[in-house]
Amino acid sequence: MRLIVMSLTLLLALPAVSHAGGEGATIRRTSYGIPHVRAADHRNLGLGLGYAFAEDNACMMADIVVTLEARRSRWFGQDATTESGENNLVSDLYHQRVNQSGVIERALSGQSRQARDLVRGYVTGFNRYLARTGVADLPDARCRGAAWVRPITELDVWRRVHQIAGITGGEGLQEAVVAAQPPGAPAPTKLVRRPEQRPGSNGFGLGRTATGGTGMVLGNPHFMWDDDMRFYQQHLTIPGELNVSGAGLYGVPLVNIGHNDRLGWTHTASEARTITISRLTLVPGDPTSYLVDGRPQRMTAEQVTVPVRQADGSVKPVTRTLYGTPDGPVVADPGPLQWTTTNAHVLRDANFGNLAVFDQWLAIARARSVKDLHQALVRHQALPWVNTLAADSTGAAYYSDVQIVPHVTDELRARCGTGPDVGLVILDGSRSSCGWGTDADAVRPGTLGPARLPHLFRDDHVSNMNDSPWLANPAAPLTGYPAIVGDTGTERSPRTRIGLDMIADRLDGSDGLGRPGFTLSTLEASMFGNRNLTAEEGLKAVVALCQANPTLHGVDAREACATLAKWSGTGDTGEQSRGAFFWRTFISLARRPGIDFWLVPYDPADPARTPRGLNTADPGIGRAFADTVRAFANAGLPVDVKLDDVQHYEGIPIHGCRGPEGCFNVISVPGVPRPLDRIPRIPHGTSFVMAVELTKNGPRMSSLLVYGQSADKASPHHHDQAHLYVQKKWVSGRFSEQEIARDPNLKVQHVS
Structure with a gap:
């Protein structure tokens, strides 16, 4: 393998990056380690991306491969756990059953040549890095010199594609599959009732009347931070055929959420049951x-x-x-x-055997408008558990729940x-x-056809915050779809409510961010405004309650009350955050069954603004406040603890708050008090964030990959973007050749 590192001076002297005979790929890394891979065809494009990803995450990919080939117990023992916390023996038995079924090999026959070439090249690129570096010299200490690290195969990657398609199906029910034994037979694993693990996200598609003429997209997926379902940011180019930038999940050579020169899109976890x-x-x-x-x-x-x-x-x-x-x-x-x-x-x-999602995402990446995107979704109908939100350079916005849903x-x-x-x-x-x-x-037997699944074209806005399709735009409610897709006419979650408020308040200018309407900068500011719906609706009432009752249910409420009176009412960090963690815990206790939480109940005729107000007349609210004070005391935790002290990544304070509080910028550290040295790592929440404007002169994009490009703690790109996140700063997107060439930290290498 030949590795050529070119200087910035040499790059700028070239009219364009080219490859003799179309062989090989050029990897241009811009600030924060983001690779821009350019090649003449899909196989070489995969080669460059596989090499770049291996440089950043070889150990994580090796771990994914061990999991999917059902060899975790072989290397780590049966009682240890996977990155996602699954018992190794459970994971192995589940994945070995999938492997024995042959479902992945059978499904491979339906994949396009471009998809097969991308995967083949990706495998070659990853293995080339592994051979060049040597397992004994890998930079990540977690797998350096480990016997379980091996070259990967195309089947390994297709197993990963299948695993991602099945997150809300068998993948999330591994223990239930392995533990199922006839009455009287000993179970091979202890039966444990586990909560369903579902990814979450927010997404806006903004049309011309909301922006003044362009299309804009806000993508805000909420995925796990501590497992292998992390995002990797990348830009993939085959001149004249493919030019797409965004982020994809580890181990798959695709952009799952991103944009090209005319279209931007994002996904949110759908309420449809798969x-x-x-x-x-x-x-x-x-x-x-x-x-x-x-x-x-x-x-x-x-x-x-x-x-x-x-x-x-x-x-x-x-x-x-x-x-x-x-x-x-x-x-x-x-x-x-x-x-x-x-x-x-x-x-x-319904997603067992679904590898078609690979070609589905390739088709999305090639779409030139929201109408093209809709046609691609209808033609392939292979998305596995997500809504789609998009906008294009004409200023058209689009929502869709066209995916695989059981009939x-x-x-x-x-x-x-x-x-x-x-x-x-x-x-x-x-x-x-x-x-x-x-x-x-229907493209796939046993499923609902696209005609039964909801979609919406608008010139103002669409959104989804993991509720059903019903209020993708409150002015045009979606109805008539089967209940397995989602409900209608029911109360929306606090997170959906705050998302709808953010759009409405920006369109009338009442959010304090300037003249009405979205610009790229006001979209960014809305994303990190860290508004908290329950605080907006109830903080003043709770403070009034505790000020009027210094002793609540036998508890001295004065210190906690004074803390809340000074709190900003947001998920921001710093001194102004004192009270945020107390409020989080209080809300979780105040929303227990039997407490009439809201002052104004839900009204189906006003679903975007009800319920509202906090019903402090219910004695349960006061008891919840007193119980929160006691819980903090029992944990040895001050009621005015800063959010910085309980919500951090590698020691870096992370702003944001929990969805059930009514927060848009979700960071899911639980609100149950405990000693500070036991506060867990951030398990879930805002991961990759993308704000993109599609103009007639090309895209303008800002992004943040909060936990960085690399899972290796020793990498300079493990938490470099977290430092930006703290300051609410964004990484400017580099899409055109000129933008890439101007990056002050540009590094270029050619893999052939």
Whole structure:
């Protein structure tokens, strides 16, 4: 491998970056380590991106590969955990079952040549870096010299694509799959009722009447900070064919959220359910057989074997029997999905086998307008669990929930719905008529067609903050879609409410940011304004309550009351943040069942502005305040603790607050007080942030990747952008050749 490092002077002397014979890729890194990869074709583009990503995150990719090849117990022992906190043995058994199914290999036949070439090049680039550097000399101490680091394969990358598609399906229910055993049989892992893990996000698409003529997009995904579902910022160019900038999840050579020269887009986690549960009626006396239309069917019993390192260092195979039906695996938990002598439950995941999402994102990257984008979504219909929000250079805005959704109509659900309401769609598995249907326009059998799924074109604005499609624009509510997609006419979350307020207040200029309407700078300021809806609605009332009652339910409330009276009421850090952590804890206690929290109840006729006001007349509000004071005292935590002391990344204070408080800029450090030395790392929240304006002269973009380009703590790009985030400063996007060449920290290398 040839590695040529060119100086800035040499680069500026060239009219354009080119490659003899189209071989190889040029990687130009601008400030904060952002790679701009340019090549003549998809394979060489993948080569450059794979090499650049390996420079920053070779150890994280190696860890992803170990997970997906089901070898974590082999290298780290069965009792350790994955990056996402899953038990190693559970993870291995689950992924080995997926690998044995052959579903990924079968799905590969449907991928385009461009997709296959990108992955092939990405693998070559990653492995070239690994060979050049040597495992023994990797910069990241977490895997330096480790025997489990190996060259990656194309199958490894396609497994990663499949894993990302299944986040809200089987991937999030691994333990329920592995723990499912017939009554009386010992479970291979302890049954634990775990909360569903769903990513979250905010997104705006702003049209010409909101901006004065251009299109703008705000992307604000909320992903986990401590696992491998991190974003990597990148710019990918094949002259005349592809030119896209943004961020993609680790291990996949794609931009998931980003822009080209005419279109910007983002995604938010959709409320649409991508899975259903079938409740089986078992054959009496035989817990592994079930009835369909009165006829007995036998479950599959699959032997799954994984290698496990023993205490003495030896490796021995461990075999478990996992059960299933043609629809999917049997699942069980200690709650309503228990496997009893009369019933069992089966998971059916609409994204099982979905690799088409790769070509879907390539098609999005090539779209030239929101109409092109809609056509790409309808043509592929392969997005796996996300809404799409976009705007283009004509000033058109767009919202869509066109994705993969099981074909469960309201009629089917009314006829076949069964089991307790636990946030899942549970259907009667004893009747064949209760299976998924198929629409004629659906790309994938068993799913709702695009015509049933909501979308909206506007010239003012669209938004989504993880509520249903209903109020993507309050002036044009979306209705008529099946309930499995989301609800209508119900109370919106505090985070949705503050997002709608941010748009409305900017359009009438009442937010204090200047003349009405969005500019790129006011969009940035709105994003980091750190408004808190519950504080805006209730802080004054709570302060009045505690000032009028210095002793509340036997607790001296004076110090806490004085703290709240001085608090800014936002998620900002610094001295003005004293009171923010107390408020967070108070809100979590005040919203307990039995407390009439809101003064003005929810009104379906005014859903964007109700409920509102805090009902301090309810005795539960005062009790919650007193309980919060006691909890802080028991934890040895001062009531006026600064947010800086409980919310930080690598020692860097991180502004923002929790979604349930009514915060847009989400940072999900819980509000339960504890000693300061036990405050956890930030588990989840604002990760990649993009504000882009699509003008007729090209895009203007600002971004922040809060936790940096590299998961390696020793890397200069591990937390360099966090220091910018503290100051609410942004990284200026470099999209044109001239912008890239002018970057003061430009470094160029050619991989061939």
